Amino acid sequence: xxxxxxxxxxxxxxxxxxxxxxxxxxxxxxxxxxxxxxxxxxxxxxxxxxxxxxxxxxxxxxxxxxxxxxxxxxxxxxxxxxxxxxxxxxxxxxxxxxxxxxxxxxxxxxxxxxxxxxxxxxxxxxxxxxxxxxxxxxxxxxxxxxxxxxxxxxxxxxxxxxxxxxxxxxxxxxxx
Amino acid sequence: xxxxxxxxxxxxxxxxxxxxxxxxxxxxxxxxxxxxxxxxxxxxxxxxxxxxxxxxxxxxxxxxxxxxxxxxxxxxxxxxxxxxxxxxxxxxxxxxxxxxxxxxxxxxxxxxxxxxxxxxxxxxxxxxxxxxxxxxxxxxxxxxxxxxxxxxxxxxxxxxxxxxxxxxxxxxxxxxxxxxxxxxxxxxxxxxxxxxxxxxxxxxxxxxxxxxxxxxxxxxxxxxxxxxxxxxxxxxxxxxxxxxxxxxxxxxxxxxxxxxxxxxxxxxxxxxxxxxxxxxxxxxxxxxxxxxxxxxxxxxxxxxxxxxxxxxxxxxxxxxxxxxxxxxxxxxxxxxxxxxxxxxxxxxxxxxxxxxxxxxxxxxxxxxxxxxxxxxxxxxxxxxxxxxxxxxxxxxxxxxxxxxxxxxxxxxxxxxxxxxxxxxxxxxxxxxxxxxxxxxxxxxxxxxxxxxxxxxxxxxxxxxxxxxxxxxxxxxxxxxxxxxxxxxxxxxxxxxxxxxxxxxxxxxxxxxxxxxxxxxxxxxxxxxxxxxxxxxxxxxxxxxxxxxxxxxxxxxxxxxxxxxxxxxxxxxxxxxxxxxxxxxxxxxxxxxxxxxxxxxxxxxxxxxxxxxxxxxxxxxxxxxxxxxxxxxxxxxxxxxxxxxxxxxxxxxxxxxxxxxxxxxxxxxxxxxxxxxxxxxxxxxxxxxxxxxxxxxxxxxxxxxxxxxxxxxxxxxxxxxxxxxxxxx
Numbered sequence: 001x002x003x004x005x006x007x008x009x010x011x012x013x014x015x016x017x018x019x020x021x022x023x024x025x026x027x028x029x030x031x032x033x034x035x036x037x038x039x040x041x042x043x044x045x046x047x048x049x050x051x052x053x054x055x056x057x058x059x060x061x062x063x064x065x066x067x068x069x070x071x072x073x074x075x076x077x078x079x080x081x082x083x084x085x086x087x088x089x090x091x092x093x094x095x096x097x098x099x100x101x102x103x104x105x106x107x108x109x110x111x112x113x114x115x116x117x118x119x120x121x122x123x124x125x126x127x128x129x130x131x132x133x134x135x136x137x138x139x140x141x142x143x144x145x146x147x148x149x150x151x152x153x154x155x156x157x158x159x160x161x162x163x164x165x166x167x168x169x170x171x172x173x174x175x176x
Numbered sequence: 177x178x179x180x181x182x183x184x185x186x187x188x189x190x191x192x193x194x195x196x197x198x199x200x201x202x203x204x205x206x207x208x209x210x211x212x213x214x215x216x217x218x219x220x221x222x223x224x225x226x227x228x229x230x231x232x233x234x235x236x237x238x239x240x241x242x243x244x245x246x247x248x249x250x251x252x253x254x255x256x257x258x259x260x261x262x263x264x265x266x267x268x269x270x271x272x273x274x275x276x277x278x279x280x281x282x283x284x285x286x287x288x289x290x291x292x293x294x295x296x297x298x299x300x301x302x303x304x305x306x307x308x309x310x311x312x313x314x315x316x317x318x319x320x321x322x323x324x325x326x327x328x329x330x331x332x333x334x335x336x337x338x339x340x341x342x343x344x345x346x347x348x349x350x351x352x353x354x355x356x357x358x359x360x361x362x363x364x365x366x367x368x369x370x371x372x373x374x375x376x377x378x379x380x381x382x383x384x385x386x387x388x389x390x391x392x393x394x395x396x397x398x399x400x401x402x403x404x405x406x407x408x409x410x411x412x413x414x415x416x417x418x419x420x421x422x423x424x425x426x427x428x429x430x431x432x433x434x435x436x437x438x439x440x441x442x443x444x445x446x447x448x449x450x451x452x453x454x455x456x457x458x459x460x461x462x463x464x465x466x467x468x469x470x471x472x473x474x475x476x477x478x479x480x481x482x483x484x485x486x487x488x489x490x491x492x493x494x495x496x497x498x499x500x501x502x503x504x505x506x507x508x509x510x511x512x513x514x515x516x517x518x519x520x521x522x523x524x525x526x527x528x529x530x531x532x533x534x535x536x537x538x539x540x541x542x543x544x545x546x547x548x549x550x551x552x553x554x555x556x557x558x559x560x561x562x563x564x565x566x567x568x569x570x571x572x573x574x575x576x577x578x579x580x581x582x583x584x585x586x587x588x589x590x591x592x593x594x595x596x597x598x599x600x601x602x603x604x605x606x607x608x609x610x611x612x613x614x615x616x617x618x619x620x621x622x623x624x625x626x627x628x629x630x631x632x633x634x635x636x637x638x639x640x641x642x643x644x645x646x647x648x649x650x651x652x653x654x655x656x657x658x659x660x661x662x663x664x665x666x667x668x669x670x671x672x673x674x675x676x677x678x679x680x681x682x683x684x685x686x687x688x689x690x691x692x693x694x695x696x697x698x699x700x701x702x703x704x705x706x707x708x709x710x711x712x713x714x715x716x717x718x719x720x721x722x723x724x725x726x727x728x729x730x731x732x733x734x735x736x737x738x739x740x741x742x743x744x745x746x747x748x749x750x751x752x753x754x755x756x757x758x759x760x761x762x763x764x765x766x767x768x769x770x771x772x773x774x775x776x777x778x779x780x781x782x783x784x785x786x787x788x789x790x791x792x793x794x795x796x797x798x799x800x801x802x803x804x805x806x807x808x809x810x811x812x813x814x815x816x817x818x819x820x821x822x823x824x825x826x827x828x829x830x831x832x833x834x835x836x837x838x839x840x841x842x843x844x845x846x847x848x849x850x851x852x853x854x855x856x857x858x859x860x861x862x863x864x865x866x867x868x869x870x871x872x873x874x875x876x877x878x879x880x881x882x883x884x885x886x887x888x889x890x891x892x893x894x895x896x897x898x899x900x901x902x903x904x
Contacts, residue, residue, distance in 0.1 A: 051873040052769060053852075054812030056859060063852070063865060063873050068529065070850040070865045070873050100854050107855070162854045 004092070008043050010117050022125070024118045024144065024153060027094065027111040029085070030077050033151050035118060035144060040096045040156045042106065044114050047091040057168050058084070061110055066095065073108040076159055080135055085110050100162040107160050118151075120144040125153065182347065182407055183279075186227045190276045193220040194269060201266050202583040210257060217265070218247040224272065226403045229356040236275050237359070239293045243268045246303045255303060264303075266584075268296050332364050332419050333394065333401060338372075338387035340411030348408055350386050356404050361394025517610065520571050527560075527567045528758055528848040534560045535845065535869035561846065564758055571611070575653045575662070576604030578617050582624050586649060589628050596646040597632055603653035608660050612732055612752055616662075619725040623664045623748055624649065626722070631668030631746055641743065643667065656830065659734075659776070660754060665747040671740040676700050698738040702726040733863045735880045751830060751880070761847035761866065763874065764825060765840035766808045767816060772847050772866055772876045773836065777827040781841050784822040796824060796835050805835030806886035808877075811861065827879050834883050845869075847876060861885045 011025070024035035025044075050062035050073055059078035063070050073093055077085045085091070090113040097104045128140035133152075141155035197220035204213040221244040228236035243265065249255040271292055278289060335357070339350050357363060369387035373379070392401070398416060405414045534557050541553040579601045590597040632638075632647035639645065652663040673694070680686045680700045692700075704723040729736045734752035753759070753774070761772035782798075784805075789797040796803050803826065809818060824835040847866035850873075852859065863878035 049872070051865075051875065053856065053859070053862065053875060054814070055861065056856065060855070065867050065871055065873050068532070068867065070852065070867070072853065072855050105854055166855050166857050 004044055004046060004114075007114060007117070011038060011041060011043060021119045021121050024120055024151075025094070025114060026116055026118050026146075026151065027092070027114045029111050030082055031112075033115070033149075034154055035120075035151050036094075036096075036154045036156050037141070038117060040098065042095045042097055045093050045095065045108075047087060047093055047110070057165070059165070061085075064093065064108060066106075066108075069106065071095065071106050071108050073110055074160060074165070075110045076154075077110075079159065079165075080139070085112065088112065096156055096160065098157050098160045098162065105162050107162075109160070118144070118146055120146060120153075183231060186231060187276055187280050189227065190224050191273070193223055194273050194276070196220055198266070198269055198584065199580055201262055201269065202580070202587060204257060205259060205262055211251075214247065214251050214257065218244065218251050221247055221272075222400070223403065226356075226400065227406070229359060230352060230404070230407060232352065233279070235290065235293065236272070236279075239268075239275070239297065240272060242297045242300050242304075243272070246300050249304065261303060264296070264299055268300070271296055332391040334415075334417040334419075335390045335392060335401065336387075336413075336415040336417070337390070337405070338369065338413040339384045339408060341383045341385075342411055343384040343386075343408055345382055345384075346408075350384065350388075353404055353408075354388065354390070357390065357392055357401070360396045360400065360404070361392050363390060364393050365391040515570075520567075521611075524567050524571060524758075527564050530560055531564055531758060531846050531848050532867050532869070536871070537869075539869035564846065568609070568758060571609050572607040573610045573613055574604060575606050575608060575613060575660075576601070578613055578620065579604050579651050579653070581617070582620070582651060585621070585624060586628065589625065593629065593634075595628065595632055595634065597628060598646050598648050600648060600650035601652075602650065606653035606655060606660060608752065608754055615728060615732055616750075616752070619728040619750075620651075620662070620664070622722065622725045624651075627664060627666040627668065627746065627748075631666040631670075633669045637669070655754075656751070659751045659829065661830075662750040662752065663747060664750075665745060667745040670742040670744055670746050671698060671701065671738070672742060673697055694740075695737075698740060701738070702736075731857075733878060758846060758848050759876075761845055761876065762825065763842035763845055763868075764808075764823075764836070764838040765842050766812070766838050767814050770842055770868070770872075770874045771808065771838075772845075772874050773825060773827060773879065774876070775844060777829050777879050779826040779828050779833070782824050782826070784824050784837055787824065798826065798835075803833055803835050805837050806883065807837040809837075809839075811882060811886050811889065829880055832880075832883065834879075836877075836879075836882075847874075849876065 023038045025038050025041055026033055026035045028034075045066075048064055050064045052062040053060060053072075059075050061073045061075045063072050065071075075085050077083060092111050092114050093108040094111055094114065095106060095108050097106055099105075124145045125142040126145070127142055128137055129143070130137065133140060135152070138158045139155055141153045141158075144151045144153050197217050200213040200216040200220075204210050204217075207213060221240050225237050225240040225244055228240065246255070246261075246265070250257050250261075255261070271289070274289060275293070278286060337350075337353070339348075343350060354363070354366070367389045369389060370385060372385040372387070374385070394401070398418065401416055402409075402414070405412070408414070534553075538553050538557055541549045544550075583599055586597055586599040627649055632649065633641070633643075635645060638647065647666060647668060649664070649666045652661075652665070654661050676697050677686070677692075680697075680703075683703075685700060685703055686692060701722050702725070726736055729750055729752070732752055734750055736748065736750045738746065738748050740746040760775040762775045762778045763770050763772055765771075784796070787796040787798060789795040789802060794805050794807075796805050805824060807818070807822075808814075809816070819839050822837050822839065823841050824837055825841070826833065826835050828834075845868070849864045849866060852862070852865055856862070861878055861882040862875050863881070864876045865873050866876055868874050
């Protein structure tokens with residue numbers, strides 16, 4: 001819990017100065033490390049019980065009450081075509097803001113754990129590989145090099161495209 | 177800056193007046209007694225002219241003057257209000273609106289607008305050249321020459337003005353009043369009053385020390401003259417003394433007033449010898465003096481009026497005489513306060529938070545088992561409930577305003593298409609949430625246009641079918657068990673089943689050989705891009721529209737259904753919730769989750785076991801009435817064993833009744849509706865979400881959609897009430 005508070009403090013402090021050297025939140029999901037630009041991240045909260053919504057695609061885990069607003073929680077592991085994320089002691093919900101119809105929409109992402117805020121210079125970021133990754137190419141914003149290791153930087157607006165996710169709901173609903 | 181503010185007031189007022197004028201114009205045709213509508217139009221143009229004069233907006237003054245002169249002739253029955261004239265005045269109305277809009281845009285009178293204005297004025301001129309009665313006005317513009325009062329009786333008005341010290345600071349120029357008075361008639365005599373002017377250092381260039389005594393010869397009435405001073409009335413002393421000849425007139429007028437109970441002041445106002453503002457001021461003074469003097473009564477109103485020279489003594493005497501005949505009675509009038517819409521929205525938001533916080537407090541108080549604590553939270557919650565209802569009530573507006581806008585559209589569009597269409601409006605006073613009304617006007621517009629364009633047939637076909645020449649389009653609004661029902665019906669050709677089917681097959685929406693029900697066929701027209709119109713007109717036929725309509729209605733948590741009879745007409749029914757913000761809900765539990773059913777729809781609750789009629793057909797026997805039911809866990813595909821004892825919530829919406837089978841009944845509670853957002857826009861059966869006292873999120877069921885969903889899943893056939901169409 002104390003870790004989270006420190007992390008959130010760091011998030012709010014760095015958000016303003018994140019322009020030059022990109023800052024990224026690193027987190028683990030299904031044993032793999034990912035990162036995403038912290039400019040779209042509002043905060044990270046501990047997993048709280050969520051309310052399941054019936055008849056929606058599996059990657060929508062449910063909704064939570066975030067200080068009076070109802071926020072949907074996405075299991076991006078399912079969205080990547082992988083397994084359903086198990087809820088554990090270190091499970092967190094990363095609250096992000098994504099573009100939607102010229103406005104912004106607030107969503108939560110379920111992750112196994114959050115690790116740290118990384119600074120990655122532009123020169124250390126390679127474009128997404130055109131093939132070979134198990135992820136859809138457009139989900140990847142780039143591949144960052146950190147301490148000699150590679151880390152996939154997710155394109156938040158693509159992974160969490162509200163339009164795309166909402167229309168997946170349609171096909172799921174009408175294929176009966 | 178203050179002048180800008182005053183101008184803004186002028187713009188808002190002008191827009192309101194123009195709205196009233198349009199309404200009057202659209203309703204005047206076919207009315208037996210046109211006097212009121214004509215007066216309303218006249219007043220609108222007249223007031224706009226007067227106020228525009230204050231701001232030196234010559235273009236508007238000039239144009240509205242011509243319109244006013246025409247209206248004046250109509251008012252005095254020198255001219256009859258033909259359909260052509262109504263159309264022309266409507267165009268003038270549009271032009272005036274445009275001029276006001278230009279003014280707001282900061283560019284008064286662009287050249288193009290001036291041309292339009294001149295064109296309209298030229299077309300108005302023939303109406304000013306009277307047919308027979310009085311030689312009247314050869315030169316219609318600039319000065320009023322049509323006089324109702326013969327020259328000899330027309331004395332001069334005496335106007336005495338002492339401007340308030342802040343008049344200049346408020347952005348008013350005293351000279352502009354004199355200038356404007358000059359447009360009302362002829363200024364015979366004027367003497368400035370500068371006695372208050374201090375010398376030397378005491379002189380403040382920003383303070384107004386000016387006043388004047390002025391004699392004005394005009395046939396304008398008192399209200400008109402007084403309106404000139406509208407913006408300075410508050411801090412200036414303005415006395416308007418009628419010409420002597422008028423005194424007799426006033427006395428006569430007061431004697432002729434209809435016999436009803438009035439106060440002295442009201443009598444004088446009704447007779448036109450003082451205006452409402454004069455009266456208000458004198459009454460204010462009366463009150464103040466009585467307060468200062470310590471006496472109960474203060475000076476009598478009549479005394480004040482006479483001493484302040486607002487009204488000549490004989491007039492007051494006549495009015496007092498009249499007053500004596502009746503008992504004093506307080507006039508009961510509707511008082512209205514204007515509030516900005518966003519303030520109300522903010523209030524409703526806060527009330528929503530208050531309701532949630534109240535629910536949390538109630539849960540916590542219940543856990544303490546402290547009776548006094550529980551009692552006080554119960555009282556607070558009752559108050560919160562009352563505040564909630566009041567706050568939501570503030571946002572309720574009548575739908576009539578929205579409906580009235582269609583008069584113009586029906587008129588214009590039917591003219592364009594060469595069809596004759598009567599618009600009937602019922603239930604204009606039905607109230608619903610402002611935020612819903614705003615989102616409703618676009619979909620309604622689509623439907624109305626569709627009805628005019630495709631629904632109502634051209635004249636020849638109507639004649640061939642033996643229908644009256646004029647088509648009828650009616651807009652109805654009414655309340656119906658916790659929701660509002662809006663109907664748009666026409667007596668046109670109805671939906672052509674075979675045409676829709678052919679089109680649907682062509683587009684692959686249904687397979688050849690299938691036999692959809694009438695309702696299913698109707699629902700096809702809500703498919704995106706669906707249009708059976710042979711030709712694309714500029715009104716409709718492009719097939720954009722009905723799918724947008726349905727989406728808009730869905731967003732409002734409403735539903736839409738069509739009832740049509742080929743050759744006889746179409747009836748489109750829209751059901752909407754009364755409010756989007758807070759509802760009374762009934763909480764039910766299924767598996768681990770809880771759901772909320774709008775309480776208005778709940779009829780009763782029972783155990784499933786004793787009432788179960790047929791598990792196979794999903795029917796219950798409710799004291800002899802056979803009712804279909806749906807299991808929430810089946811519809812929501814929750815694959816877990818149901819509990820031993822299942823419960824049924826009997827719901828009704830519109831004419832449809834059904835049972836919802838749930839695990840637990842958790843009781844009533846106030847649900848603050850939180851929208852689920854764009855991600856869930858395709859979700860069905862769920863209308864929104866709410867936050868429980870425990871902080872958990874609960875989903876609000878959209879019962880009509882849920883029933884439809886269950887029907888599609890072929891779980892339960894719907895109960896059909898005799899002779900009524902089924903929904904979904």
